[in-house]
Structures are given as structure tokens and as C-alpha cells.
Amino acid sequence: MSADRRAHWEQVFSSRAQDRVSWFEASPETSLRLIRSCGLASDACILDVGAGASRLPDALLREGFTSIAVLDISPSALEQTRERLGPLARSVRFIVADVASWRPDFPIDLWHDRAVLHFLTDGAERAAYAEALRSGVQAGGYAVIAGFAPSGPERCSGLPVVRADQSALAALIGPEFELLDAFEQDHVTPGGVHQRFLFTRFRRGTAQS
Ligand SMILES: C[S@@+](CC[C@H](N)C(=O)[O-])C[C@H]1O[C@@H](n2cnc3c(N)ncnc32)[C@H](O)[C@@H]1O
Secondary structure (H helix, E strand, O other): OOHHHHHHHHHHHHHOOHHHOOOOOOOOHHHHHHHHOOOOOOOOEEEEEOOOOOOHHHHHHHOOOOEEEEEEOOHHHHHHHHHHHHHHHHHEEEEEOOHHHOOOOOOEEEEEEEOOHHHOOOHHHHHHHHHHHHHHEEEEEEEEEEEEOOOOOOEEOOEEOOOOOHHHHHHHHOOOEEEEEEEEEEEEOOOOOEEEEEEEEEEEOOOOO
16 A cells, blocks of 8 residues: 555545535435446445545445445545444445555445546556456446546646546456446535546446346
8 A cells, every 4th residue: 555645645534524625525416326227236235445435325325235335545534434324334344445456355246436546647556446346346247437537627635637538447447348328527626616527337248248
């Protein structure tokens, strides 16, 4: 795990209120819509990588999902989620890891990423991310990946980002994944700034499909 990277994010989450960071969403509606459209069973395993202190696990629990995992490089971010969820946190798996050097040791039905891949600017790290995704997501499983669109900001949280289009994301995660959805959307930060995001949804083919 990169110590500098972890220190950066620990500093962010230990010094900023959850609802004041630029990526804050009171309710992750677009992610939820894309997840719902996959028609997963309630016991499907949903992993949110780079989850931060996002409200996604709260919403997924409300939707009835019973196998939710959140991964982040910042222990403080995950602690905020644990505290917010209270007793419900017992139903969520918390993983402190750098997604660029982590390998799943459990099968994943849906991999969700809102604004973490775009921080991986090194080609080898992006390839390692894709390898982790491919090793975890089962045939018939899904990947929902959102990051800054090609016309979006060049930096996030003071760090440079890669603004990929859907073709670049498809090439990164590999031909076994079919692109089902791709659309751009503005996120409005708590400070009122508009940031252009690209949302994508992929499905991993089965032997029959
Ligand atoms: C822009 S925030 C997005 C948080 C969350 N997905 C959301 O939509 O609210 C990026 C998150 O990725 C985490 N992160 C950054 N680099 C990471 C890495 N290499 N591995 C795991 N998490 C990382 C940060 O700690 C932070 O929580």
C-alpha cells in the first residue's frame, strides 16, 4: 500500500466533515439506479471499492441487500461509515486496502467504483486494478464504474486524475466484459461546482452468452 496515498486520504477524512468533501452525495441515486438495473438477488455480493464514507451501503441495506462489502485505503473513512450505520454495520464487510495491490478472496457479483479508479494514473496500477476486478467478478457479474468524464476536472482532492471514456474503460477491464450503459452526468459539489462524471455499467459474459 502506498504510504503517501494512505496519508493523503487519512488527512482528508480526519479533517473534513463527511458532507463537505467535493464528492459528497446525500443519496447515491445514479449508482443505485444502475445497481437496481442488474436485477441481482438480495444475497448477491456487492463490493464498493474506494467507498470512502459514501451512503451507498446504507442505501443498499435499505434495498434489502445482505452481502455488502466496502473497501477503502483510509481506515478513518470506513470508521465513519461504521459509526453512521451503528448496529447495521455488523452486516457489512469492511476492508482497508489499496485497490491497486489488493486481490479479492471472495466472489463478487457487482463491483462498484465511484471515483477511485480515476486516481490511478500509473498504467501498471490501472492494470492491477483491472486484474483484481477480473479475479473477483464472476461470470454473469457486473461492474459499475464512474469517474470524471473526458471533459471533467483534471484534479480531484488535489490529486491528478485520468479522465477515461467508455472505450478506454472497456479496453482496461477486458473483452469478457460487455458495456451495457455509458452516460455522462454532472455532480454538483457542496460548494456548488459542477463536475462532469461518466457512469458505465458492464456485465461479464457467461460461457453461454
Ligand atoms: C473521491 S472519493 C469517492 C468516495 C466514494 N466512492 C463516494 O462516491 O463518495 C475517493 C475514495 O477513494 C479512496 N481511495 C483513493 N485511492 C485509493 C486506493 N488506491 N485504494 C483504495 N481506496 C482508495 C479514498 O480514500 C476515497 O475514499
